[in-house]
Amino acid sequence: MIPGAFEYLRPKTLSDAIAMLATHGDEARPLAGGHSLIPMMKQRLASPSHLVDLAAIADLAVLREEPDGLVIGAMVTQRALLGSALVQVKAPLLIEAAQQIADPQIRALGTLGGNVANGDPGNDMPAVMMCLDATYMVQGPKGARQIKAREFYRGAYDTALAAGEIVTAIQVPVVAGQGVAYEKLKRKVGDYAVAAAAVALTLRSGEVTSCAIGLTNVAPTPLWAKDAAALLVGTRLEADAVKKAVAAAEAITDPAADGRGPADYRRKMAGIMLARALARAQQRAA
Amino acid sequence: MAKINVTMTVNGEEVSGLAEPRTLLVHFIRETLNLTGTHIGCETSHCGACTIDLDGVSVKSCTRFAVQAEGAQIRTIEGMAEANGTLHQLQESFRQMHGLQCGYCTPGMILRAWRLLQENPHPSEDDIRQGIAGNLCRCTGYQNIVKAIQHAAATLNGETIAEAAQ
Numbered sequence: 001m002i003p004g005a006f007e008y009l010r011p012k013t014l015s016d017a018i019a020m021l022a023t024h025g026d027e028a029r030p031l032a033g034g035h036s037l038i039p040m041m042k043q044r045l046a047s048p049s050h051l052v053d054l055a056a057i058a059d060l061a062v063l064r065e066e067p068d069g070l071v072i073g074a075m076v077t078q079r080a081l082l083g084s085a086l087v088q089v090k091a092p093l094l095i096e097a098a099q100q101i102a103d104p105q106i107r108a109l110g111t112l113g114g115n116v117a118n119g120d121p122g123n124d125m126p127a128v129m130m131c132l133d134a135t136y137m138v139q140g141p142k143g144a145r146q147i148k149a150r151e152f153y154r155g156a157y158d159t160a161l162a163a164g165e166i167v168t169a170i171q172v173p174v175v176a177g178q179g180v181a182y183e184k185l186k187r188k189v190g191d192y193a194v195a196a197a198a199v200a201l202t203l204r205s206g207e208v209t210s211c212a213i214g215l216t217n218v219a220p221t222p223l224w225a226k227d228a229a230a231l232l233v234g235t236r237l238e239a240d241a242v243k244k245a246v247a248a249a250e251a252i253t254d255p256a257a258d259g260r261g262p263a264d265y266r267r268k269m270a271g272i273m274l275a276r277a278l279a280r281a282q283q284r285a286a
Numbered sequence: 287m288a289k290i291n292v293t294m295t296v297n298g299e300e301v302s303g304l305a306e307p308r309t310l311l312v313h314f315i316r317e318t319l320n321l322t323g324t325h326i327g328c329e330t331s332h333c334g335a336c337t338i339d340l341d342g343v344s345v346k347s348c349t350r351f352a353v354q355a356e357g358a359q360i361r362t363i364e365g366m367a368e369a370n371g372t373l374h375q376l377q378e379s380f381r382q383m384h385g386l387q388c389g390y391c392t393p394g395m396i397l398r399a400w401r402l403l404q405e406n407p408h409p410s411e412d413d414i415r416q417g418i419a420g421n422l423c424r425c426t427g428y429q430n431i432v433k434a435i436q437h438a439a440a441t442l443n444g445e446t447i448a449e450a451a452q
């Protein structure tokens with residue numbers, strides 16, 4: 001399986017990368033870890049004329065805490081996330097999700113930016129970012145802008161990124177006392193989710209004061225289950241309340257029937273992953 | 287597409303060759319550098335037979351372009367034994383503990399296990415199983431691969447080995 005021919009470019013600065021993407025137009029693509037793009041190129045599902053490798057751009061490798069939360073450069077790998085004490089403490093949901101992505105070799109190269117920009121509903125980080133209300137920092141020929149993760153995904157492989165735009169960093173809000181969990185059902189290590197759910201909630205004296213839910217691989221896009229989460233605010237996550245939220249979440253899913261199971265099964269599994277994630281997040285909330 | 291000259295350090299030696307941008311690193315290693323110890327199982331980033339060590343991490347060389355490895359430090363199975371033929375402890379342990387049958391997955395397993403032990407010299411059984419999760423073996427059922435890695439770790443740590451080969 002050999003990809004089609006392309007020209008390889010390796011800019012050292014972000015402005016050069018943006019200029020290269022602009023010059024070569026629609027058929028040019030950024031290359032990050034390559035662990036979604038290269039498999040697609042081998043199958044000729046993608047045949048870019050130019051690949052703009054982002055690996056040499058130092059600005060894309062940042063990982064720091066700012067007043068608004070963590071700022072994680074697009075080229076930070078899943079492996080680097082797992083090794084970061086800062087992420088461990090400030091954004092443990094990212095750690096839990098990264099641990100469940102693929103295998104050690106793939107995590108060593110696959111990047112956070114590639115994972116969120118790819119637009120495959122099977123990617124785990126998008127639902128996590130929707131759950132945490134992250135913001136994507138984007139730069140393109142027309143300058144810089146910010147896009148909320150919750151407004152980024154439009155369809156399978158269809159995102160809010162305009163031609164020639166690059167995700168430069170992901171800003172993840174840090175919320176003290178938040179309880180989080182990511183529950184993923186998969187057939188085997190290294191597989192994409194049959195269904196998965198991300199939860200972040202806060203409690204006061206046992207009562208839910210805020211709650212957010214993201215769902216992976218149960219629709220053409222990752223899902224932000226806003227209504228389901230709203231049903232839980234003010235409850236103590238009693239069985240009855242959880243049941244209602246699970247039903248509301250299942251109602252917005254639209255899973256594909258494929259090797260991971262029939263649509264009805266995957267919808268139910270989304271509900272079960274959500275119930276489990278809620279229970280674990282509740283235990284962890286301070 | 288015009289070929290590009292690519293230079294990298296493989297098993298301690300600087301090497302270079304011409305590659306089309308689309309040439310996969312594993313093909314460059316096998317066909318241009320003639321190091322055929324690195325195997326191709328699936329070519330779809332699933333099996334791990336093509337695992338090499340690249341700039342301090344284990345990677346699947348079928349999912350990397352050779353041009354991306356410009357300037358990289360690479361280790362392949364050919365770089366494990368000493369020049370005089372003395373096997374690396376991991377190779378010796380795989381031999382002693384029957385960690386291979388057909389041997390197809392073995393170069394990838396050994397390179398992955400080597401990096402794992404660099405990062406974690408005292409892995410638990412679970413650490414080992416998680417660590418080789420990206421390497422498939424069709425023959426052994428993994429049991430003896432896990433034992434071989436435990437055996438190598440213990441030997442490298444100067445500990446005595448309770449369990450003998452079965």
Ligand SMILES: Cc1cc2nc3c(=O)[nH]c(=O)nc-3n(C[C@H](O)[C@H](O)[C@H](O)COP(=O)(O)OP(=O)(O)OC[C@H]3O[C@@H](n4cnc5c(N)ncnc54)[C@H](O)[C@@H]3O)c2cc1C
Nearest residue numbers: 030032033034035036037110111113114115117123124167
């Ligand atoms: C066997 C296997 C199993 C996997 N299992 C999982 C899994 O369970 N969960 C999961 O989430 N992922 C999984 N993946 C995918 C893996 O996590 C990829 O690494 C990830 O989807 C893409 O990141 P990348 O850095 O490799 O991006 P690339 O493959 O380089 O790029 C992906 C796409 O995003 C674009 N892109 C990349 N970076 C940017 C940027 N900064 N700005 C704009 N566009 C950009 C590229 O042009 C391309 O279209 C798996 C992959 C394999 C091979």
Ligand code: FES
Nearest residue numbers: 327328329334348
């Ligand atoms: S040949 Fe590379 S993972 Fe199978």
Ligand code: FES
Nearest residue numbers: 387389423424425
């Ligand atoms: S020994 Fe045959 S595939 Fe592992």
